């Protein structure tokens with residue numbers, strides 16, 4: 001049934017020439033998803049006023065759009081009908097994901113100061129009881145070109161907050177993400193952003209509190225700039241994990257992450273690639289982590305080219321994902337002491353699979369009970385003015 005949500009405003013449908021149309025949405029009392037999708041398809045500008053909460057109870061397919069402005073001043077919320085969504089979210093085979101909302105096309109602006117609410121708490125509790133539960137990503141930019149998301153708050157996503165899949169020229173600016181569980185069950189897998197098969201993504205001036213990667217560059221992420229992020233509670237800024245799937249070749253290149261504050265996190269600046277039998281391959285090239293300030297982070301600096309593979313197996317089956325031209329510079333702060341005095345861990349597969357790794361201006365300290373910071377490394381020749389901190393890295 002067509003929703004009752006009304007389309008008001010200066011509808012210029014049928015007008016001759018390029019008169020911009022604007023539609024204002026209101027809540028219907030039932031599922032507002034279909035009316036929201038219809039409005040975005042037929043109007044140039046769609047306004048969700050500040051006092052309006054749209055209840056979206058069916059997945060939204062907003063793909064193939066062109067020249068659209070969604071002014072979200074109010075709230076879009078996804079009521080947590082868990083059995084429904086886990087069976088009806090749009091499916092992506094990459095890492096077995098589903099999503100509430102696909103947005104794609106060209107020249108799209110989503111802004112307005114409003115809220116996208118994933119109502120995650122029941123999902124966090126249900127996932128604790130069912131570890132195979134499919135949970136929806138809050139927003140997926142799919143085949144999107146020249147899209148800006150700015151001045152938006154995203155709350156309590158059941159799964160990743162933002163998935164950029166096959167996107168180009170994408171900007172996220174002044175976005176606040178917050179996943180907080182009020183029960184003992186953590187807000188797991190609530191990555192801030194995951195990029196995949198995408199080129200030219202900027203993520204900047206944003207505040208994140210979540211329970212997994214703050215930003216994760218997944219296979220085929222190129223030419224991206226991350227700057228001025230304040231991440232709390234996350235798993236860090238992560239390249240990878242890469243080289244997971246046998247027969248696939250993953251490229252992550254030309255990524256700069258700078259001006260990042262990272263607190264209460266598992267990792268700060270991280271690159272991870274699988275080793276072991278029956279994995280994939282790839283290249284990680286020209287990655288810079290610059291000007292990070294970290295507080296209470298388990299591993300402030302990480303390369304793990306033996307991801308989820310023990311040392312014996314990693315020596316036998318080194319990673320086929322090569323890591324080259326990496327810079328870690330101007331990184332300061334404190335680790336958590338989670339692994340005693342370790343503040344940086346650069347673990348490479350043997351035989352020069354990591355090369356041109358530069359470490360400079362590192363000022364990291366463990367908690368006070370450990371008098372000396374421990375910089376660890378394996379199978380890598382380091383350059384840069386902080387290389388001496390690591391000692392010899394050629395033993396295995």
Ligand SMILES: *[C@@H]1O[C@H](CO)[C@@H](O)[C@H](O)[C@H]1NC(C)=O
Nearest residue numbers: 029030031032055056057079
């Ligand atoms: C949202 O809409 C669905 C479907 O009409 C309805 O069952 C549900 O009660 C509504 N929830 C809210 C919070 O309005």
Ligand SMILES: *[C@@H]1O[C@H](CO)[C@@H](O)[C@H](O)[C@H]1NC(C)=O
Nearest residue numbers: 060061062063064090091102
């Ligand atoms: C979304 O809509 C487009 C256009 O109608 C269609 O081609 C596409 O298959 C739909 N996507 C999904 C995931 O249903």
Ligand SMILES: *[C@@H]1O[C@H](CO)[C@@H](O)[C@H](O)[C@H]1NC(C)=O
Nearest residue numbers: 086087130131132133134135
């Ligand atoms: C757990 O979630 C999966 C995937 O969503 C579903 O197929 C399965 O039925 C759920 N198991 C239980 C016990 O609810």
Ligand SMILES: *[C@@H]1O[C@H](CO)[C@@H](O)[C@H](O)[C@H]1NC(C)=O
Nearest residue numbers: 177178179180207208209232
């Ligand atoms: C996240 O939400 C919690 C609970 O509302 C609040 O205490 C916390 O300050 C918020 N964090 C951020 C970064 O907005």
Ligand SMILES: *[C@@H]1O[C@H](CO)[C@@H](O)[C@H](O)[C@H]1NC(C)=O
Nearest residue numbers: 178208209232233234263264
């Ligand atoms: C930051 O993360 C810590 C640990 O997860 C949490 O206790 C705290 O509430 C978070 N702070 C904010 C402002 O969200």
Ligand SMILES: *[C@@H]1O[C@H](CO)[C@@H](O)[C@H](O)[C@H]1NC(C)=O
Nearest residue numbers: 196197219220248249250251
């Ligand atoms: C990444 O891009 C390369 C080069 O275009 C391609 O061969 C490879 O299949 C892509 N990998 C993935 C995971 O899409």
Ligand SMILES: *[C@@H]1O[C@H](CO)[C@@H](O)[C@H](O)[C@H]1NC(C)=O
Nearest residue numbers: 199222223251252253254286
């Ligand atoms: C990386 O950037 C360089 C310099 O702009 C460019 O030549 C190269 O094609 C880029 N690499 C990829 C994989 O996009």
Ligand SMILES: *[C@@H]1O[C@H](CO)[C@@H](O)[C@H](O)[C@H]1NC(C)=O
Nearest residue numbers: 223224225253254255256286
């Ligand atoms: C490295 O990547 C940055 C973007 O992050 C780009 O500006 C620069 O041109 C790249 N350098 C090379 C040598 O590809």
Ligand SMILES: *[C@@H]1O[C@H](CO)[C@@H](O)[C@H](O)[C@H]1NC(C)=O
Nearest residue numbers: 276308309310311312313314
């Ligand atoms: C390393 O992992 C392999 C495969 O899981 C296992 O068979 C082996 O016992 C492990 N070796 C050590 C030293 O833990």
Ligand SMILES: *[C@@H]1O[C@H](CO)[C@@H](O)[C@H](O)[C@H]1NC(C)=O
Nearest residue numbers: 351352353354379380381394
């Ligand atoms: C380190 O450099 C030496 C001298 O060039 C080279 O023989 C060795 O293979 C390199 N080791 C690694 C792990 O790259």
Ligand SMILES: *[C@@H]1O[C@H](CO)[C@@H](O)[C@H](O)[C@H]1NC(C)=O
Nearest residue numbers: 339340341342372374375376
């Ligand atoms: C540094 O940490 C590594 C890895 O935990 C450990 O093997 C090594 O003994 C530590 N070195 C010192 C000096 O504590």
